[in-house]
Amino acid sequence: FDNPHHQDFKKYVEEKTGVEVHLIDAFNDIAAANSSITPLWVQVPAVLEQVKEIAAQYDKIIAVGYSQGGVIWRGMIESWDNHNVDTFISLASPQHGTADFPAKVP
Numbered sequence: 001f002d003n004p005h006h007q008d009f010k011k012y013v014e015e016k017t018g019v020e021v022h023l024i025d026a027f028n029d030i031a032a033a034n035s036s037i038t039p040l041w042v043q044v045p046a047v048l049e050q051v052k053e054i055a056a057q058y059d060k061i062i063a064v065g066y067s068q069g070g071v072i073w074r075g076m077i078e079s080w081d082n083h084n085v086d087t088f089i090s091l092a093s094p095q096h097g098t099a100d101f102p103a104k105v106p
Helices: 004-017 040-055 068-079
Strands: 061-066 085-091
Touching: 040 068, 061 068, 068 085
Parallel strands: 061 085
Antiparallel strands: none
């Protein structure tokens, strides 16, 4: 969230398109209880509550997720009824992965 590259991306998009960009700061501190290694079934609903508040201000939104953020966005879109996500862009995210381990591992 406070990474200069994220701020540069936000500034670039806003200047070039006039579209307001919101950065979500969640599950970034590896040492904290709410770190990036928190299970996705915890992360997705927690971040979704923040996103719903922002998305309610707009008719449609463009979702951009980088790395783990792309996986979280995918989970939010899949679990969010009547979402207003018009476009989903996933950057460097493992989209062919899984949110949980299989029930039985051979």
